[in-house]
Amino acid sequence: MQIRLDQEIQSPNRKKSRILWKPPQSMATRVLLPQFNSTFTNTTIFLSLNPRLPTTTRSRFSVLSMAESNRTTVLVTGAGGRTGQIVYKKLKERSGEYIARGLVRTEESKEKIGGDDDVLIGDIRNVDSVVPAVEGVDAVVILTSAVPKMKPGFDPSKGGRPEFYFEEGSYPEQVDWEGQKNQIDAAKAAGVKQIVLVGSMGGTNLNHPLNSLGNGNILVWKRKAEQYLADSGIPYTIIRAGGLQDKEGGVRELLVGKDDELLETETRTIARPDVAEVCIQALQFEEAKFKAFDLASKPEGSGTPTKDFKSLFSHVTTRF
Ligand SMILES: NC(=O)c1ccc[n+]([C@@H]2O[C@H](COP(=O)([O-])OP(=O)(O)OC[C@H]3O[C@@H](n4cnc5c(N)ncnc54)[C@H](OP(=O)(O)O)[C@@H]3O)[C@@H](O)[C@H]2O)c1
Numbered sequence: 482m483q484i485r486l487d488q489e490i491q492s493p494n495r496k497k498s499r500i501l502w503k504p505p506q507s508m509a510t511r512v513l514l515p516q517f518n519s520t521f522t523n524t525t526i527f528l529s530l531n532p533r534l535p536t537t538t539r540s541r542f543s544v545l546s547m548a549e550s551n552r553t554t555v556l557v558t559g560a561g562g563r564t565g566q567i568v569y570k571k572l573k574e575r576s577g578e579y580i581a582r583g584l585v586r587t588e589e590s591k592e593k594i595g596g597d598d599d600v601l602i603g604d605i606r607n608v609d610s611v612v613p614a615v616e617g618v619d620a621v622v623i624l625t626s627a628v629p630k631m632k633p634g635f636d637p638s639k640g641g642r643p644e645f646y647f648e649e650g651s652y653p654e655q656v657d658w659e660g661q662k663n664q665i666d667a668a669k670a671a672g673v674k675q676i677v678l679v680g681s682m683g684g685t686n687l688n689h690p691l692n693s694l695g696n697g698n699i700l701v702w703k704r705k706a707e708q709y710l711a712d713s714g715i716p717y718t719i720i721r722a723g724g725l726q727d728k729e730g731g732v733r734e735l736l737v738g739k740d741d742e743l744l745e746t747e748t749r750t751i752a753r754p755d756v757a758e759v760c761i762q763a764l765q766f767e768e769a770k771f772k773a774f775d776l777a778s779k780p781e782g783s784g785t786p787t788k789d790f791k792s793l794f795s796h797v798t799t800r801f
Pocket of ligand 1: 559560561562563564565585586587590603604605606624625626627628656660679680681682721722723724725726753
């Protein structure tokens with residue numbers, strides 16, 4: 482629930498330009514002024530008016546007080562991506578608990594996910610474009626990744642395997658290492674309280690076929706970013722997903738593992754909506770913090786669909 486108060490205050494006199502205002506309840510309160518947007522955790526707010534303004538000048542402001550103090554502002558990066566957009570949408574659907582924000586790379590990606598003002602455009606390779614996105618957020622869900630492209634000319638009817646490449650400047654080193662590092666650094670500087678990072682299973686094997694894709698060593702760079710996050714001091718959750726599938730979520734039993742052990746089994750895939758759900762659930766439970774784990778699921782119809790995420794996270798014993 483959200484209560485919006487519109488108030489007008491008048492500077493009492495020119496010399497005394499500080500106005501003390503007590504919100505009605507003890508709660509975090511957000512004050513919105515045209516050039517000012519801060520969160521106060523005290524019950525008292527000081528508003529400074531320009532003493533040179535005439536005493537009759539009124540400063541209009543709005544106060545959003547409420548359950549906002551209980552809501553978590555979450556930035557999803559890669560919010561236009563296939564898993565990122567599910568996380569962003571789920572957060573929007575749970576607006577009683579979350580204030581969603583997205584970071585996408587292009588205007589097209591922004592339009593694709595609805596074009597709302599809470600979606601910022603930025604390139605994670607440039608830390609300056611990440612800084613405004615992390616400002617004032619409580620948690621960041623990192624779903625950015627270098628995306629390999631298929632070389633033209635592949636004809637499936639002739640058999641063989643397609644070849645892949647990364648565009649110049651968009652290799653995993655630049656996106657999955659430097660880009661992730663930029664996000665972690667910016668989040669840390671902004672006082673973000675938790676980072677959920679989605680990585681990939683396979684990182685324990687340097688010779689994993691994904692590393693030779695486009696000569697990008699993608700799992701190596703992802704792993705390096707994961708290590709950087711784990712060493713950052715920020716409470717983190719690293720989710721190393723199995724093969725991602727565009728299937729319905731919430732209908733399978735999820736499995737957590739470590740050190741790529743799940744890759745040796747038959748259960749090494751997971752639906753994107755399930756990964757998205759785990760990202761959000763990780764924000765709710767202390768049991769998910771300072772942990773890194775592999776994530777897959779049983780096939781639909783075998784096992785019991787996972788509902789108890791606290792228990793799922795409790796089964797994770799690995800910090801990295
Ligand atoms: N595919 C699999 O089977 C698999 C398996 C395990 C783990 N994973 C990992 O799971 C995660 C989610 O995968 P997904 O397939 O859902 O992701 P995806 O659709 O490939 O999305 C990746 C996103 O990263 C964004 N991005 C790339 N470079 C960027 C940059 N420089 N600045 C800002 N944004 C940038 C892309 O933006 P644009 O839309 O503008 O390109 C895209 O939205 C990834 O880390 C992936 O590696 C994938």
